[in-house]
Amino acid sequence: MARKQIELGEAELDVMKTLWDFGPQTVREVLNRLHERGRNVAYTTVMTFLTRLEQKGVVASDKRDTAYVYRPKVSRQSVTLSRIKALVDQLYDGAAAPMLAQLIENQTFTADEISQLRRLIEDLDPKKPE
Amino acid sequence: MARKQIELGEAELDVMKTLWDFGPQTVREVLNRLHERGRNVAYTTVMTFLTRLEQKGVVASDKRDTAYVYRPKVSRQSVTLSRIKALVDQLYDGAAAPMLAQLIENQTFTADEISQLRRLIEDLDPKKPE
């Protein structure tokens, strides 16, 4: 019950992405990555993000030489999934099927994607146990 | 470019839901609905929500007798869709298929839902025009 859902802001998520995509990095390295992706923040801003993320328990740091190196403590998958779940809860009271339906109806897909999705659906078993 | 995405908070969304589900209502009515769904907020809190929602342009109000009646100005669908899109953008850079895949893989569905989804997928045409 005390399961306090980890909330990450948009910018914080961006920082996580660079850690996921490029591995453990120093503040400066993260800063450069962010600039590359068009997020032009100040050095100290990145520090703030990383510190907050560490407080939230989603990254860890070790000192290497003079600077700290930060690394993710949670997987991209888990964050992604929990976000999706939060949205499903919010919008559809936890029922994933209607959300899927809406997504499917309102997006366009390539033929490849469609066959991929078909395969996924074919393989579904009802109430498959974990 | 000036396309300012409408942001609704969790509680604000809850208010919208009562308007969508039960139609135009006064502050008091919304309050009661919220209490029914377990959101125990104060009367003035609901007022604040409705006022803010009106400022955001997603609800409108008319005076009826002594009290204002609030009604939604945007459809549930549109809000829902734009939220989903925001998430897809955030997590998958706008590619819906991977998100679908992840959802499908990590949820369990009833047989009914599965056949419904199957039908949806079957009907998909590649790059189907609007």
Added chain:
DNA sequence: ATCTTCCTACGACAGTGGTAGTAGAGCCGC
């Protein structure tokens, strides 16, 4: 007329997230 009740208007406050500045420590080059 007064009391009670309901409604609105307005202000307030704390928490979070995005953003940054300043101060001070450690090290490098000369």
Added chain:
DNA sequence: GCGGCTCTACTACCACTGTCGTAGGAAGAT
């Protein structure tokens, strides 16, 4: 040994969101 450069620590600030309180008007109950 001194000036820079880089890094951390700490503080700050604003906007937004969730939450509410108080003040005052209007209108029915007595």
